[in-house]
Amino acid sequence: MFKLIKVKYKKNKNKSYCMKIIKKSRIKNEKDYQHILEQRKILEQLDHPFITKLNFSFQTERKLYIITDYIPGGSLLYHIRNLGKFKEEIAKIYIAQIILAIEYLHKKSIIYRSLTPEGINLDLNGYIKLNDFSFSKSNIFYYSNCTSTFCGTSEYLAPEIIEGKKYGKCVDIWCLGILMYEMMFGFPPFIDENLNKLYKKIILNEPNFDINNVQISNLAKDLIMKMLNKNVDKRIGIYKIKKHDFFNGINFNDLLNKKIKMPIIPNSNENEYIDPELLKNECRDSLSNSFSNLYKNDYEDFDYSNISFEGEETKGINFDEENENKNEDNKENENDNENNKEDKTNNDDIKEKENIIENNKEDKNKNDDNKIRENNNEDNKENDIYNNEIKNEKDENTTENSKNLDN
Numbered sequence: 001m002f003k004l005i006k007v008k009y010k011k012n013k014n015k016s017y018c019m020k021i022i023k024k025s026r027i028k029n030e031k032d033y034q035h036i037l038e039q040r041k042i043l044e045q046l047d048h049p050f051i052t053k054l055n056f057s058f059q060t061e062r063k064l065y066i067i068t069d070y071i072p073g074g075s076l077l078y079h080i081r082n083l084g085k086f087k088e089e090i091a092k093i094y095i096a097q098i099i100l101a102i103e104y105l106h107k108k109s110i111i112y113r114s115l116t117p118e119g120i121n122l123d124l125n126g127y128i129k130l131n132d133f134s135f136s137k138s139n140i141f142y143y144s145n146c147t148s149t150f151c152g153t154s155e156y157l158a159p160e161i162i163e164g165k166k167y168g169k170c171v172d173i174w175c176l177g178i179l180m181y182e183m184m185f186g187f188p189p190f191i192d193e194n195l196n197k198l199y200k201k202i203i204l205n206e207p208n209f210d211i212n213n214v215q216i217s218n219l220a221k222d223l224i225m226k227m228l229n230k231n232v233d234k235r236i237g238i239y240k241i242k243k244h245d246f247f248n249g250i251n252f253n254d255l256l257n258k259k260i261k262m263p264i265i266p267n268s269n270e271n272e273y274i275d276p277e278l279l280k281n282e283c284r285d286s287l288s289n290s291f292s293n294l295y296k297n298d299y300e301d302f303d304y305s306n307i308s309f310e311g312e313e314t315k316g317i318n319f320d321e322e323n324e325n326k327n328e329d330n331k332e333n334e335n336d337n338e339n340n341k342e343d344k345t346n347n348d349d350i351k352e353k354e355n356i357i358e359n360n361k362e363d364k365n366k367n368d369d370n371k372i373r374e375n376n377n378e379d380n381k382e383n384d385i386y387n388n389e390i391k392n393e394k395d396e397n398t399t400e401n402s403k404n405l406d407n
Contacts, residue, residue, distance in 0.1 A: 016070040016270060017055060018131075023063050024298065037302060039133050040066055042110055044304055050101040052121075052131040056306035066163030072128045073122030074273030076183075077154045080117055085186035088216055090263045095180050096250050098126045102176065103238045105175060108171050115175035116153045117182060124270075126262025144168045154186040154198060159230045162199045169231045176241070177227030181207055184216050189228070203230070219246040231235060349398045 027033050041045035043066070056067040078093065079084060086094070098120065105112055112130065140146045146168035150161060158174035160167045166231040181189045189207035207228060209221055223246045226236040236244075237259030241254060254260050266272065 004087050009107070016072070017070050018052075018070045019064040020068070021063055021091050022066075024059075025062070033299065036064065039136060039140060040138050040304065041304060042133055043068065045108065047257060048101060048104045050130060051104070052129045054304065059299060059302055062289075064299070068131065070270070071121035071123055072270035072273065073124055073126065075118055076120040076128065077117035078262055078273060079103040079122065080183060080186060085214065087184045088184060088220055091180060091220075092247065093255075093260070093263060094128060094183065095176065096247060096255055098130070098176065098179065098254065099238065099241055100191055100252060100256055101128070102172050103128050104241075105136075106238060106269060107137075107173070109141050110136055110138050111169055112175075114153050115154055115172060115179060117179065118153075120172065122262075122264065124266055124268055125258070126265045127258060140168050142168045143237065144170045154195060155191060157199070157202060159203045160232055162202060165231070166274065170235055173227050173235055173237065173241070177224050179244050180220075180227070181224055184220065185212060186216050203362070217246075218278055219244070222246070262350055277292050296376075 013292070015034060022036060027036070040054070040057050043052075045056075047053070052071060054066070054068055054069045056065070058065050068195050097137050098115070102115070104181060108227045112133075113135035114132045115130075116132075119130065121129050123133055125130060137149070139148060144160070145166045148164065150164070151172075152175075156178050158167065158171040158177050161171060178190075190198060190201040190205060207224060209216065223236075223241070223244050224242075229235040241247075251260070353407060
């Protein structure tokens with residue numbers, strides 16, 4: 001539904017931005033737009049050292065644009081894969097930053113729901129930035145029992161989401177536990193290519209700490225287990241997480257004020273962690289200098305700032321071409337065909353997930369249903385016997401009456 005490109009603003013050519021582009025033709029209904037608008041409005045109200053910042057949002061006749069800070073230090077997933085796994089002390093410093101970011105969101109009654117290493121980047125000083133707010137939701141005031149939307153990354157889904165129950169801020173705590181485990185072991189605690197089997201593992205299994213010869217402290221295990229408590233009412237909260245003995249020696253105020261040196265300092269080249277193949281691509285989506293002629297305000301509440309871009313080229317990303325509608329239409333049609341295939345796959349995935357939820361509910365009631373059937377069968381047998389007895393009695397009475405009449 002969207003694509004991301006790296007751009008520069010003419011008033012500050014030394015700074016790069018991340019631009020998210022959403023085609024208006026892909027917005028099928030009001031619900032789709034409200035989802036996009038909520039993401040934009042959530043970003044607008046956030047101001048935290050460990051959360052990406054919204055700079056602009058605007059629109060053209062064809063598309064919506066969301067401009068955020070470009071975080072060049074690579075994703076947390078990249079650095080976990082690069083090292084194989086994090087040592088406990090490294091994991092501690094990064095999970096502590098994420099906790100501060102999630103605490104800030106929860107105080108604003110926002111749940112994140114997309115807490116995965118892919119959606120967290122490092123800046124050039126090694127500090128984290130949450131940058132993917134695609135699944136975020138506002139007006140979540142309680143720890144549980146607030147919303148029931150099925151969304152998120154499969155391996156990070158909390159049991160209450162899979163079971164179709166209402167949930168709240170508690171799902172972010174579950175994701176913290178999954179993420180902390182993945183940092184220390186190199187992979188999530190519950191994995192399976194089969195979604196049905198994966199969801200059953202999440203609901204029924206406990207994380208395995210005796211794997212790949214990884215040694216972590218009992219304090220780390222204890223914290224992970226408390227965050228991955230399947231009982232929402234007993235799952236640990238943010239305040240108690242920060243007070244947990246695992247974080248002894250971590251000064252959260254110093255961390256918030258970036259007074260603690262990070263264990264990983266990314267390469268200063270801002271293109272270092274971008275796939276080289278992507279840098280070769282020429283940017284298809286471009287604006288001419290006559291931006292005002294392209295501007296069309298279909299969604300009045302979307303714009304955060306109206307800007308125009310001046311030609312700027314960065315490693316194959318060209319932003320000064322004329323916006324030729326015919327050529328772009330052809331390219332968009334090609335992309336739409338690909339997107340339609342992806343949408344079909346996504347819809348199939350959603351249907352499969354919905355079926356799995358229903359199957360899980362059915363599994364829970366299966367034994368009861370079988371018992372009910374067994375009882376019904378017994379009842380039916382008893383009824384048949386009873387009915388036969390009545391029938392026999394009637395037959396006997398009829399025969400006797402016939403005899404009496406004959407006499």
